[in-house]
Amino acid sequence: MGLQPEENVEGQGRSDDYYFQQAGIPTSGYAAGASARKSSAQAAKWGGTANSAYDPCYHRACDTTANVSATVLNRAADGVAYALWQLAVGGTGGCAGGQVIGNGGFESGSTPWTASSGVITTASGQPARTGSYKAWLNGSGRTRTHTLSQSVTVPAGCATYTLSFWLHIDTAETTGSTAYDRLTVRVGSTTLATYSNLNAAAGYAQRSFNVAGFAGQTVTLTFTGTEDSSLQTSFVIDDVTLQAS
The missing domain is CATH 2.60.120.260 (Galactose-binding domain-like)
Structure with missing residues (x-):
């Protein structure tokens, strides 16, 4: 698709992953961001508004199904499926990580x-x-x-x-x-x-x-x-x- 994803440093160790990590279970995933603010470079790359939250509805009342981007969800699902396929049958060497x-x-x-x-x-x-x-x-x-x-x-x-x-x-x-x-x-x-x-x-x-x-x-x-x-x-x-x- 020509996308250039970035490491999800905002999500590392947060509540969705923390207890799995503490039990020694590897975690990963695609994310579109939460409450952290988008940099000028990211706004130029991805769109949106610099210095605004990735998701202005994160943990707020407006965080409903109307706030879900079908495009982001579809691309993330494809990316997750591809990553799982590579780990399972792609013969990449198998770093469990x-x-x-x-x-x-x-x-x-x-x-x-x-x-x-x-x-x-x-x-x-x-x-x-x-x-x-x-x-x-x-x-x-x-x-x-x-x-x-x-x-x-x-x-x-x-x-x-x-x-x-x-x-x-x-x-x-x-x-x-x-x-x-x-x-x-x-x-x-x-x-x-x-x-x-x-x-x-x-x-x-x-x-x-x-x-x-x-x-x-x-x-x-x-x-x-x-x-x-x-x-x-x-x-x-x-x-x-x-x-x-």
């Missing part, structure tokens, strides 16, 4: 995570980045090891594989150059990173890794926190994703 981690925000209890007692928590001492739950490793100021892990199957045939999580490190250790308390991140037997009390900072920071080397494998993602006998360090993890595309 999507979010691989289940319950990455910890909002659905502990499943499918395996964690030390009390690690997945709503305790108020350290805030979650989003929602109410997070994984809080260590933070007791005494010798202790906490673990958090999940077995994941990384699909084959995708172009990119990105493991990301948000990490907050809070410590009572004095300023210096000694790593007294540590958090180790592993995929299988490979150590991706080690953090310590020396990395403490206000707020959460996103950590991302290319894990393409594990494509086609079932591996265990493991966070291990170790703490010495005095002065607490808390390693707080939230919103874990492993996105293949």
Whole structure:
């Protein structure tokens, strides 16, 4: 048809997709936009009015059948059907794609995570980045090891594989150059990173890794926190994703 679709960044992680993604079920789709505003370049490309909402009736009383574009619906249905055909019988290599981690925000209890007692928590001492739950490793100021892990199957045939999580490190250790308390991140037997009390900072920071080397494998993602006998360090993890595309 000569169309030039764009990635649907507005829809990523919204309510229609969120709970499927958190359960590790890939999502996709065609969308004509919701409440975000159309840029000048998009208005020139697609028509409509720059700086107006893609859909001015989104979640409003005027969002009725009269607000549905039959042309957009027809073209989107053709596009979805073609994409499904390519994945099913087109012989394209079969990147399943999507979010691989289940319950990455910890909002659905502990499943499918395996964690030390009390690690997945709503305790108020350290805030979650989003929602109410997070994984809080260590933070007791005494010798202790906490673990958090999940077995994941990384699909084959995708172009990119990105493991990301948000990490907050809070410590009572004095300023210096000694790593007294540590958090180790592993995929299988490979150590991706080690953090310590020396990395403490206000707020959460996103950590991302290319894990393409594990494509086609079932591996265990493991966070291990170790703490010495005095002065607490808390390693707080939230919103874990492993996105293949």
